[in-house]
Amino acid sequence: MEHHFAQRIGRVRPSAIRQLLQLGDDPSITSFGGGYPDPTLFPLDQLRSVYDHVLREQGRTALQYTATAGIPELRERIADRMGRDGVDCSAEDVLVLQGAQQGLDLVAKLLINSGDVIITENPTFLGALVAFAPYEPDYAPVTMDKDGMDTDSLEWVLANTPGAKFIYVIPDFQNPTGVTLSLERRHRLLELADQHDIIVLEDTPYRELRFEGEQLPTLKSLDTEGRVIHLGSFSKTLAPGVRMGYAVASPTILTKLELLKLAADTQSSTLNMTATARFLTEFDLDAHLEAVRPVYRAKRDAMLSTMAETFPADVKYTRPQGGLFTWVTFPEDFDSARFMAEYSLPQARVAYVPGGTFFPMTQAAHYARFSYASVQQEEMVAGVRRLGHLLTGSGDARRSSLSSTLP
Structure with missing residues (x-):
């Protein structure tokens, strides 16, 4: 075969x-x-209460098809949380995903032709390499240290890799190293991205699990040109089995990601989206x-x-x-x-x-x-x-x- x-x-x-x-x-x-x-x-008791309520009071809509971008209530709750984290966005800037992992696949599908170059940290998230692999990219890895991706090395890589499609980075508690990109390097990374007109894919599944040190701004909150695609997830903060993730991006990018999601799975689970939205409204995730x-x-x-x-x-x-x-x-x-x-x-x-x-x-x-x-x-x-x-x-x-x- x-x-x-x-x-x-x-x-x-x-x-x-x-x-x-x-x-x-x-x-x-x-x-x-x-x-x-x-x-x-x-939070099993809270989730049980949420699902019981949703099925009892909203079952006919929660079990039906809905919009590919996600139900408005959840997109609004996500936009609100992003706003409190320094990102100026509305529900229209949010695409609900089947976990942030789907975002990696959709972004690669949107941007990568066979042989195109992705710039990554070295080492980087294995799940991202698995998601990118079917689109047959090449890689330009950038060295890391205790402050995350070395932006001096990134500058050299960008200068010597014309046409690279995007920079993939996990700024907060990077997988696998656990290190965090320093504030100075966050600014420098975006400065270099602007100079070279390259998209930045920011993956933040662990961001809300900081247990010491100062919270640093997301790359998306520092983005002035609409080049950062921000991926977030409820898998590490609520429960991975709910499979709720999201992308926040400029309208031009988000519209195309939505079309690719439509082709891939039509939409994320209406039931899980409704339950997540109710959890964020009824209970205190923070x-x-x-x-x-x-x-x-x-x-x-x-x-x-x-x-x-x-x-x-x-x-x-x-x-x-x-x-x-x-x-x-x-x-x-x-x-x-x-x-x-x-x-x-x-x-x-x-x-x-x-x-x-x-x-x-x-x-x-x-x-x-x-x-x-x-x-x-x-x-x-x-x-x-x-x-x-x-x-x-x-x-x-x-x-x-x-x-x-x-x-």
Whole structure:
């Protein structure tokens, strides 16, 4: 059957994260792989009340087709939240999506021809690479440090990549590294985008999960030329199963994204849109987030303190001010994928995401992404301890054997 498939399907590979998440079915495995929020934090009672009301009082409309852009009530609530975050927009500037992941697909479909170049952070979100892959792009990765995308490197990349289609960036608690783009670099990135007349795709699924430090403005709020496409999501703040995301963009861009969404799925779920709109009206999402943030902060602190206590001194990790992930850097001769397959899983019963898969061009084997979000704290600490003992004890010999066989 393979000869029947379009050539583009050859660019689509299984997600390493999805494969790892299958380990979640094994209760003996402690998995730091998935970027799932903590399910114990879902506002179940409030959501039950919302869905009961919607089905009882609005069922005939909530179960019917509706406009592709989304129901007006939800678009208004999103525009209101964006306004309180510094973005001057109305409901007409909002497109409701089947999760922000759909936005990545629609933007790539809108902008990318085969061989066009996307500028990304290096490393970047694996889910974005999966979404972009069917449209057969090339990549121009930009180095990162503790302040996010290096805008000096971005300046060089833009000067040497004429015709690049857009810059993809996760400014807040980036996936996978957990770092945040500094205010100075936010301004500089937009200045460079204006100079080179390039679109910026801003992905912000973790923005509202800041648990320390100063909230920085979105790129969209700093955009004076209508070149930023802002993607947001309720997956990490409300519940991922609701599948509610949104795009905020200029009318010219949003109209075309709406047409592509019409072709893809006609609309997002009317029931889920109605329920989300009612939740935002009836309940206080900000109060819910105030309760959620300290839990994630405590989990981050527990993971990092246990790593500091048990990991070798030459293993480094980021200290995110929010979000769900820390990025672990092993010595350069270490292969995190091989170590997990041969030692971490069978001996420590611990899974993580090897870092190589997050690099769009040249993969680097000595990184790994750890999520502290969904595993309960006691199990998380025990899992990190087991892994640390493996790395510092007999793991030293195993690490040497791994490095000696690397090409």
